[in-house]
Amino acid sequence: MGFVSRIYFRYRRFSKHLAILAAVIGPGVIVMVADNDAGGITTYMLSGAYYRYSFIWIVLLLGPVAYVCQEMTVRLGVMTKRGHAQAIFEAFGPFWGWFSLSDLTLTDCLTITTEFIGMTMAMAVFGIPPLFTEIVVITFIMLMLINGRYWTWEKIVLAICAVNMIYVPVVFFIHPNVSDIFHTGVVPGFPEGLGGPVIFLLMATIGTTIAPWMIFFQQSSVVDKGLKKRDVPYARWDTAIGSTFTVITAVALIIIATLFFGGDMSLTSAGQAAGLLMAIHPWVGTILAIGLFDAGLIGALSVSLASSWAVGEVFGWSHSLNDRLGQAKWFNVFRLSIMCIAGSIVLIPGAPLGLITLFVQVIAVTLLPAALVFLIVLLNQEELVGSYKNTRAQNIMAGTIVGALLALSTLYAVGTILPKLFGG
């Protein structure tokens, strides 16, 4: 009897934890899945096409790295009840505050442009004109807020996030050689050494996995959702589950790209890949296009929110997803404006979309080190985060990550700005 009651007690306790996790899950999964946005999908497709499975170990390594960075935003958001922008203004003053806010807004606007590029390219595969795609997407994003409930918004976005996993079943149908994946993908190494285009793709992969908007998004999301101190362990699970999904999707994409385009250095985007596949394997091409559209949609949804939350916090506007459209008027006007600006850029005939995609990464890396340094400094202020202050081990881990990211992102930025330095 004692054994049965112990099992029952454990089952009840586990069910209770699961129920709480189901309620808390959201910000971490959304931010991590949104990480695989339209730009991310293109990056993984290109790494598979150019260097086959060689980038899989990097993606596996970046999952935990993204977790370490994002977990800090959870603690900071829960303890300060402030979004990241407001926390920077309060802690470091107006200079760093305005710098972060303006850089974030500019980067987000350009990132949303790349999301629209991805979505319009994906829908063009089905013959849908770009203007129609953009109008439908923007209307949908704004209508999601019509009833003014964070929970409703979150559940819809989680459903959209689930579609991001669409690439995973494809892998099982195309039968990749598992031994090949382990030997050439999981064992660390670079196919042609660490130079030239390899370093650019490596940094683009890092850039798409850890982005400044993610820090702002998750912290504001945790605050808007109203997570409390007791929810932190579940919010950590939320972030861990999200980073696992991201890694699985990224690996699936690399495998798909390797099998269909392995060694093809002429591929330039996921949209192009979808179009090409429609002629050879229509169902794979269709899935690729749907996934690309979905990735762009999650990206546009999340990135536009990151900067709108940040601007709303600093300007003191009503900025909660729990507010109805009219209540959070300026917050929604701002969000609509950046989406319209980004959408318009894509529609301009002859707009330098390639240059925009390139420079969005460069501008993002100027903010990334600053955002991460601020995060670590803030998480070492006991009066701010109390017992959730970084431990020595967490500081060493975060410090190592920031140091490595600083070195690589600087190299990437300098390499993009001055390509001749890398023989480009």
Place this chain on the structure above:
Amino acid sequence: MTVFHDAAEKLREINRTYAVPRIRMTAGTKAVLILLRIYLLTLVSLLLYSLLTRAGV
């Protein structure tokens, strides 16, 4: 004109609200912030140089 005046006043108000940093500025924090400024100045200068070069100036 009122719109611009109101916007400017709002910006001044934000600057006043956050004028004093609310964290302990240890020597380490100050050093990190100075290094960050140098890093950002360098990157922004490089970015401007690149843009001007591409524009053919």
